[in-house]
Amino acid sequence: MTYIAKPKVHAPTLAKNEIGLTRRDYEGTISTLCAGCGHDSITAAIIQAFWELSIPPYRVAKLSGIGCSSKTPAYFLKEAHGFNSVHGRMPALVGGANAANSDVTYIGVSGDGDSLSIGFGQMSHAVRRNVNMLYVLENNGVYGLTKGQFSAAADRGSLSKKGEANTMEPIDGCLLALTLGATFVARSFSGDKAQLVPILKAGIAHRGFAFVDVISPCVTFNDHEGSTKSYAYTREHNVEIVQANFVAPAKAITTEYEPGDATNVMLHDGSWVRLRKLDDDYDPTDRDRAYAHIREHQRKGEVVTGLLHISPDSQDLHAQLGTIETPLIELPYEQLCPGNAELQKMQSRFR
Amino acid sequence: MRRTDVGNPDYYHQVVDCQWACPAHTNVPEYIRLIAQGRFTDAYLLNRESNVFPGILGRTCDRPCEPACRRTRVDGKPVAICRLKRVAADHRDEVTHLLPRAPEKKNGKKVALIGAGPASLSVANDLMPLGYQVTIFEKFAKPGGLMRVNIPAFRLPEQVLDEEIGYVTGMGVDVRYNSPVDSLKALLDTKAFDAVFVGSGAPKGKELEIPGRHDSDQVFIGIEWLASIHFGHVESVGKRVLIIGVGNTAMDCCRSAKRLGATDVKVVARKTRKYFKASPWELEDAEEEQVDIVENREPIRFVIEHGKLVGMEFKKFESVEVNGKLEQTVAGTEILPCDTVILAIGQDNAFPFIERELMEFGKWDMPVVDKTTFMSTRPGVFFGGDAAFGPQNIIWAVEQGHQAAISIHNYCQGVPVGERPQRGMELRSTRMGLHQWSYSNDYNPAKRQKMVHVELKKRFATMSTEVEVGFSAEQTAAEVQRCLNCDVQTHFTESQCIECDACIDICPVDCLTLTPSADEAVIRQHLTAPAVNPEQALFASGALKQTGRLMIKDENVCVHCGLCAERCPTYAWDMRKFTVLIPHAGEQVAEPAATGAR
Numbered sequence: 001m002t003y004i005a006k007p008k009v010h011a012p013t014l015a016k017n018e019i020g021l022t023r024r025d026y027e028g029t030i031s032t033l034c035a036g037c038g039h040d041s042i043t044a045a046i047i048q049a050f051w052e053l054s055i056p057p058y059r060v061a062k063l064s065g066i067g068c069s070s071k072t073p074a075y076f077l078k079e080a081h082g083f084n085s086v087h088g089r090m091p092a093l094v095g096g097a098n099a100a101n102s103d104v105t106y107i108g109v110s111g112d113g114d115s116l117s118i119g120f121g122q123m124s125h126a127v128r129r130n131v132n133m134l135y136v137l138e139n140n141g142v143y144g145l146t147k148g149q150f151s152a153a154a155d156r157g158s159l160s161k162k163g164e165a166n167t168m169e170p171i172d173g174c175l176l177a178l179t180l181g182a183t184f185v186a187r188s189f190s191g192d193k194a195q196l197v198p199i200l201k202a203g204i205a206h207r208g209f210a211f212v213d214v215i216s217p218c219v220t221f222n223d224h225e226g227s228t229k230s231y232a233y234t235r236e237h238n239v240e241i242v243q244a245n246f247v248a249p250a251k252a253i254t255t256e257y258e259p260g261d262a263t264n265v266m267l268h269d270g271s272w273v274r275l276r277k278l279d280d281d282y283d284p285t286d287r288d289r290a291y292a293h294i295r296e297h298q299r300k301g302e303v304v305t306g307l308l309h310i311s312p313d314s315q316d317l318h319a320q321l322g323t324i325e326t327p328l329i330e331l332p333y334e335q336l337c338p339g340n341a342e343l344q345k346m347q348s349r350f351r
Numbered sequence: 352m353r354r355t356d357v358g359n360p361d362y363y364h365q366v367v368d369c370q371w372a373c374p375a376h377t378n379v380p381e382y383i384r385l386i387a388q389g390r391f392t393d394a395y396l397l398n399r400e401s402n403v404f405p406g407i408l409g410r411t412c413d414r415p416c417e418p419a420c421r422r423t424r425v426d427g428k429p430v431a432i433c434r435l436k437r438v439a440a441d442h443r444d445e446v447t448h449l450l451p452r453a454p455e456k457k458n459g460k461k462v463a464l465i466g467a468g469p470a471s472l473s474v475a476n477d478l479m480p481l482g483y484q485v486t487i488f489e490k491f492a493k494p495g496g497l498m499r500v501n502i503p504a505f506r507l508p509e510q511v512l513d514e515e516i517g518y519v520t521g522m523g524v525d526v527r528y529n530s531p532v533d534s535l536k537a538l539l540d541t542k543a544f545d546a547v548f549v550g551s552g553a554p555k556g557k558e559l560e561i562p563g564r565h566d567s568d569q570v571f572i573g574i575e576w577l578a579s580i581h582f583g584h585v586e587s588v589g590k591r592v593l594i595i596g597v598g599n600t601a602m603d604c605c606r607s608a609k610r611l612g613a614t615d616v617k618v619v620a621r622k623t624r625k626y627f628k629a630s631p632w633e634l635e636d637a638e639e640e641q642v643d644i645v646e647n648r649e650p651i652r653f654v655i656e657h658g659k660l661v662g663m664e665f666k667k668f669e670s671v672e673v674n675g676k677l678e679q680t681v682a683g684t685e686i687l688p689c690d691t692v693i694l695a696i697g698q699d700n701a702f703p704f705i706e707r708e709l710m711e712f713g714k715w716d717m718p719v720v721d722k723t724t725f726m727s728t729r730p731g732v733f734f735g736g737d738a739a740f741g742p743q744n745i746i747w748a749v750e751q752g753h754q755a756a757i758s759i760h761n762y763c764q765g766v767p768v769g770e771r772p773q774r775g776m777e778l779r780s781t782r783m784g785l786h787q788w789s790y791s792n793d794y795n796p797a798k799r800q801k802m803v804h805v806e807l808k809k810r811f812a813t814m815s816t817e818v819e820v821g822f823s824a825e826q827t828a829a830e831v832q833r834c835l836n837c838d839v840q841t842h843f844t845e846s847q848c849i850e851c852d853a854c855i856d857i858c859p860v861d862c863l864t865l866t867p868s869a870d871e872a873v874i875r876q877h878l879t880a881p882a883v884n885p886e887q888a889l890f891a892s893g894a895l896k897q898t899g900r901l902m903i904k905d906e907n908v909c910v911h912c913g914l915c916a917e918r919c920p921t922y923a924w925d926m927r928k929f930t931v932l933i934p935h936a937g938e939q940v941a942e943p944a945a946t947g948a949r
């Protein structure tokens with residue numbers, strides 16, 4: 001861990017976004033993770049995405065569970081609201097917060113242990129309910145914080161640092177999300193910000209549950225030869241099938257690619273995701289095809305990355321339940337708590 | 352882009368902007384660290400190795416290092432390098448026992464130096480320890496050249512001069528005072544010397560031949576007038592004084608006039624402020640002493656009434672800047688009343704004592720001198736300082752003295768003068784623990800410290816009250832922390848990089864980028880932060896293992912915080928202290944050290 005704080009001094013050319021903030025204004029405290037941890041690169045990508053979208057940091061809530069990955073919200077958006085839940089319980093907290101105030105942008109950060117073991121049920125139900133949030137699963141194949149035990153995401157045959165092979169089948173976060181009806185499913189790599197940042201931006205703009213599984217090597221416990229979550233292995237086996245480009249609402253879509261090559265999906269806020277298929281018979285809006293495609297590559301030992309699936313007709317939890325759009329905090333007291341007379345009236349209906 | 356060769360001592364040397372810009376390549380960051388540790392004597396001696404006169408230069412240096420200083424590009428103001436040099440000099444302990452000494456046994460070679468200015472003194476400083484018998488012929492009764500007779504004592508106390516010149520002459524130099532050389536031919540004909548060095552300076556002030564110039568005894572030439580003040584021949588001046596010209600000599604003239612009792616002093620310049628030759632700090636000091644600076648005036652005549660100087664007439668200009676060029680149009684004339692005029696419009700060289708048949712003379716009646724060896728076309732006769740290429744400054748005179756000494760040594764030992772000793776380098780890791788370094792790597796946002804000046808009334812009372820009081824302990828403690836330790840280099844070992852981006856993400860000033868190879872011009876546009884300063888190098892690694900991309904570092908505003916090295920999991924980045932080894936006469940440095948690169 002580094003003792004000195006990252007100095008405030010910055011490059012003379014450091015740019016400002018639409019609300020007059022620099023990228024440095026979206027940073028948090030200095031990371032206490034191991035030097036070279038993939039999670040830190042994801043933090044940098046999150047900073048970049050929020051800065052590019054010109055979202056005021058104080059309009060964001062960042063929540064997480066337990067793990068190295070779950071520590072990272074401290075390292076970005078220092079002015080955002082934050083909550084560090086018990087292990088695996090972050091999805092329920094976002095659900096509650098979001099129910100009370102849908103005006104805030106929610107980002108949940110979790111790990112493969114936090115999401116796929118102890119928090120398996122929690123994550124599943126947040127997907128199913130389509131809670132409007134960006135869900136970043138920082139996937140290193142191990143429990144980093146507790147010193148490198150295999151997680152449920154570890155591939156069969158992947159070797160531990162001491163050389164033992166994992167004998168169990170992995171749980172694949174993307175396949176899980178697809179089967180549970182996720183409306184936005186992506187996979188990326190901490191070492192590829194060019195791919196990751198646009199995906200995060202699209203995930204933030206997407207109304208509904210945006211699931212992003214990010215392969216994020218653990219330099220200390222899972223970056224050796226024989227690991228299937230190392231920098232080298234991921235670079236060798238990565239197959240990008242859909243390239244996502246985020247286009248802000250105000251901007252017109254220009255023809256950067258050959259027509260027919262790209263699909264444009266409009267999001268609720270008027271922004272676009274421009275999807276460029278790198279594999280001909282792939283359709284990111286077709287859930288079943290996406291599922292089959294991932295499985296097929298997995299059998300060949302490949303890691304499919306890109307924005308794998310998006311449902312243009314996503315209906316988030318509020319839309320499904322028809323709840324009030326105004327944040328509860330903005331409702332007048334009389335409306336929030338109509339009084340004893342109203343309560344009696346309601347109860348009389350059940351007598 | 353080609354892989355950067357960091358084994359070439361010039362690459363890392365250029366990163367140390369101040370040291371690279373210093374003509375004598377003084378190891379600035381190292382002496383600043385020594386000051387920070389309170390090791391003033393060590394800081395002084397380190398300075399002395401390169402610049403011979405730290406106490407003198409700590410007050411008067413032209414300081415080309417400061418505009419070059421990286422800190423300027425980071426927070427707008429350079430480290431007060433020069434003032435810190437004075438701190439080392441002022442607080443040093445006794446050093447005489449630590450200085451180089453001349454051996455008892457001489458090497459049998461004799462060298463004559465003409466003039467006892469900084470150029471000749473530097474030659475003597477380098478040759479004496481090698482056993483040469485050095486004789487200096489000096490016109491005046493004391494050594495120092497313009498440093499003594501022209502630089503006023505309120506900027507440079509005499510005692511400082513005496514001490515530091517004494518360190519050189521004290522090695523046993525045979526200085527013949529009041530001994531002008533009238534004929535170089537006669538000196539050579541004695542055959543008493545194996546080599547001769549001409550360090551006679553640029554002793555002539557420029558004339559201004561306009562009507563009335565010779566009709567009054569109140570018109571002086573700046574450098575002569577300053578010398579007359581020094582020798583006590585001039586003790587007063589008119590109340591209203593005009594100084595013509597706006598270089599550093601003009602600044603010393605106007606400030607001297609104030610001390611001689613003038614009340615209304617104007618410095619008159621042809622151009623506008625941006626084009627003034629004087630250093631900004633000298634201008635500031637003059638203005639603090641209530642000297643007026645008048646721009647856009649060109650002298651046309653002296654106004655003499657009844658044999659008495661009463662004013663000077665000027666052409667007035669209106670100036671506009673067009674495409675970065677000054678365009679001036681005449682807008683009438685004006686008479687400025689005055690009692691005395693000082694001409695400070697430049698200096699010329701004069702070599703009345705050199706017979707032209709001895710060697711080739713070229714443009715402007717200057718001897719033809721080799722830019723590397725400082726030898727004239729006559730083998731065995733060398734030049735340096737203002738005598739070589741016209742008026743410059745002390746630090747250039749010192750460096751040229753070092754170079755001439757190397758040549759003289761070669762010449763006397765029968766080695767071709769063009770065979771220069773090579774520079775070398777040392778590179779040592781500063782890592783002391785996982786996140787501990789042997790230098791203070793935390794960026795300190797302190798602002799540049801302001802020098803305190805003696806109050807005006809006290810200043811004007813005498814000619815010799817030193818104006819600058821020097822930094823206090825607190826100011827020194829703050830200023831040393833502003834130095835960015837540019838000599839502690841970010842050293843990259845490409846075989847170790849796993850392309851995790853940690854260094855790129857942590858760098859506070861966005862120096863680093865991993866990018867596919869391309870032409871440098873293209874790469875400069877596509878970095879984490881665009882490389883906007885073409886004068887600063889880009890470091891490029893070779894192709895990296897995993898993706899074949901290159902690690903690029905823009906040296907421009909790196910604050911040497913070491914965070915890249917702290918966050919690198921594989922130690923691909925390391926912070927290594929770089930020392931350039933620059934040989935002086937009689938020294939050889941080792942072969943360039945192995946760097947452990949690639």
Ligand SMILES: Cc1cc2nc3c(=O)[nH]c(=O)nc-3n(C[C@H](O)[C@H](O)[C@H](O)COP(=O)(O)OP(=O)(O)OC[C@H]3O[C@@H](n4cnc5c(N)ncnc54)[C@H](O)[C@@H]3O)c2cc1C
Binds near residue numbers: 468574746
């Ligand atoms: C007013 C003024 C202020 C200056 N201020 C600064 C300053 O603040 N900082 C700075 O860096 N530089 C300053 N300079 C410039 C600096 O003083 C000179 O560049 C420097 O002194 C040159 O050194 P030198 O050894 O070449 O010659 P000089 O210093 O000129 O020394 C030459 C010596 O040779 C002697 N000599 C000449 N002819 C003969 C002969 N025939 N026989 C014997 N002896 C002879 C002279 O008497 C003199 O002692 C200033 C110059 C002037 C005029």
Ligand SMILES: Cc1ncc(C[n+]2csc(CCOP(=O)(O)OP(=O)(O)O)c2C)c(N)n1
Binds near residue numbers: 066110111112115151
């Ligand atoms: C209820 C509970 N059970 C167990 C733990 C111990 N524990 C802390 S972190 C962790 C695993 C975290 O793994 P992951 O989410 O993958 O995070 P990583 O550190 O790998 O980023 C476990 C089991 C705990 N803190 N709380």
Ligand code: SF4
Binds near residue numbers: 368432833838
């Ligand atoms: S910051 Fe220090 S080392 Fe760097 S250029 Fe300035 S004085 Fe030199």
Ligand code: SF4
Binds near residue numbers: 858859914
């Ligand atoms: S030392 Fe490293 S992290 Fe610090 S400014 Fe320089 S390149 Fe950036």
Ligand code: SF4
Binds near residue numbers: 036850853854855921
């Ligand atoms: S931190 Fe080290 S290993 Fe990671 S990219 Fe930078 S130099 Fe390479």
Ligand SMILES: [Mg+2]
Binds near residue numbers: 111140142
């Ligand atoms: Mg994990």
